[in-house]
Amino acid sequence: MLNYPMQTLSADAIICGAGSAGLAAAYYLSQQGLTNIILVDKNEPLSQTSSKSGENYRTWWPNETMVGFISRSIDLMDEIVEQSANAIQLDRRGYLYVSEKQTLDSLDVYKSLDVGGMRVHEQVGSSYSPFQEESNLNGADILIGNDVIKHHFPHLSENITLAIHARRAGSLSAQQLGMYHLEEAKAKGLKHLNAELIDVLQDDEGVSGVKLKTTEGDIIIESRILVNAAGPFVNEIAAMLGETLAIKNVFQQKIAFRDHEQVLDRKMPFTIYIDEQELNWSEEDKALLADEPSYDWFLDNFQGGLHIKPEGGLGSILVKLGWAFNQESEEPQWDKHSLEEFPDLVIRGASRFIPELERYIGKLPKPILHYGGYYTKTEENMPLIGPMKTKGAFVLGALSGFGTMACCGAGELVAQHVLGKDLPGYAQALAPSRYDDLELLEHLRATALNGEL
Template structure:
């Protein structure tokens, strides 16, 4: 049985961090109150629930740096307004390598910070006084400096980060970086949306008819609900392509499943004051000869005996006085269908522990003996080939997209919401916004430039 629902100005498909942010900034910046958030699940319960909840303004391109800088600024506004309800911290990102001259990483820094690079990038080596560098003395985001400190002095690295392995030669300490509570951010936004008159509709979108105004058919527990909407925003996360097909379109995205673990660090292997630490160096995992032989015999595990690209990351999780830590490694490159069962890898906890212990040797104590209550989980990175988001108009008049934010959805949600809200209401978005939209794919020279980048900022 079908029932007719009310007409709304904007229907946002997806109540994850991005969909909530779009609706929030429609309310906050443009006074749009007749909004329907449509999702069959609880808000923030799918991909957003698996977020690492980190943020940084480090990117190998000035457009993405400006984009995340804006998003961090917007998160700071919310932190101020709410008494830091979102638990914003700023101990930074520590990008670590054993290379003494990582010129490609330095080039990426200069490219990303562009005209501000000379003032924002600071080098600390044997000829540079150590007194000019200070690690984060507290987790307070208001106290942290801007820019990045490049530590090229092994003695300074050992003094500052004694938990790291002794072979570390260079640390890039990105300072405008840290963590937030993505769930609290989403909950705050949802409260503001509802207070302004917006509605959350629990149901599965099954069809979109016509063009602006659109007719949306939503399957709910009480039957089929028909909703009229002047504009539609596709913020469906891993299901972006599904919604696009309902509009007769295709989007150039794929879904790649990535995993993490978290557990109580009873042995205090990871200092609570440690920045979010990323080992940039690839490695061959340290198996025993017997383990290596067993793994090599099975085609499904033989890859674990081969060289794996870098990007293993670790950080303290929760309160300063807590014990939990998170480990992740986005090394999977095989796309998956988000409609199928999640491709959870039972080997992952052991893999990530072995890899992380190369940078932080004290973690070896947990190999083969994870604490009771350890959490192994995963989520989909929905991404374009160049790993840039899609925010802006779709081909269908009145339809917009906000997604493909792979592993940076939480940190970029605010800017994504603000930019998309501007597009929806016919206002001028940020100066760089067209580069984040589908429009960039019509510029072969720009796309070739992105393809030529040494890194995609994928962590």
């Protein structure tokens, strides 16, 4: 049998993964002067976790590292808005966090952070305007008392007594942002290969290349730089280097349906119920669920964070809901089935703070779009961006439930690491080397409240 030599290419850098993260890395590496980059993905660009995003963003984070990092990412998104006539469809409606239980004291942590001022409104007729979309608004408007809250948001429950409207926040199109990064990087010379990375080659100097499987046979690409942006599979790539990253994968879900009854105000901000809750089952349902071991957890206390927003603009009746209540980590699989009962659980939970949604319990209009993807996350729910142990290998991952909003900042940061540029103040806390600094790690774990949506 004839033994044909394997095709060999060479590149200044290889990026594994064409999700939001890998595409942003390609864009910022090429912006910063690297032209011979090869981007590898076994699937279509943006077809995996990045296609499941709720596409929301905010600077309202509970620790200084995430505030600095995500604020920078939003600055970069704003630049793209300017350069592209808002091809990424970014709006600034804000995030509206609502609660029946929390008080103003719960916001003390934000006072020491660079998230902008807090403006308290206790009276109807104050200067607060919920629907301003100006991009220069920052900080948060805090509404106290149900009167003022119902005045501005009549669809909310009369039990809601605190509403925090974070203003440097809103929605964008993750697909458009990723395609912008891809097209701009291609214009600067990026090559994109549809292939599976099956091995990383090493020599005495660290990474020396990768082996790819393609429909036309295997290929070797020689390169001294590998950016591991493989989403839920970052640890498969790390294992090829004999390394393990401290991440886990947790499956989270969303639904979208048509709000035929027009319960929601189409201009309402992305709204998040921050209290935990037990769902409103009938006594009969409760008895049935209590008797069924695989369903009795439906009676448990569910964590806060259920979120809802109108989707598709003023002319649409689509609404999107999500609730990242799953805590169980697992080995990632792409064909994972969503929990059949999730739509019912989420609509019951949402009717707690938007009572009119109760009319959809047990009769959600079909078709219901129901999908899910992995939050790839570290224990402290902060990303991993920077050098791995093997020389020449960099990770850009663990973007959890914030990878759409973080990808610009993350892409820029990994490019700065790769090219040996000056690093911003938040770089150290996001690098994998943070696990060697126990004091820093302890501080991050103490301050990084969950914050995932």
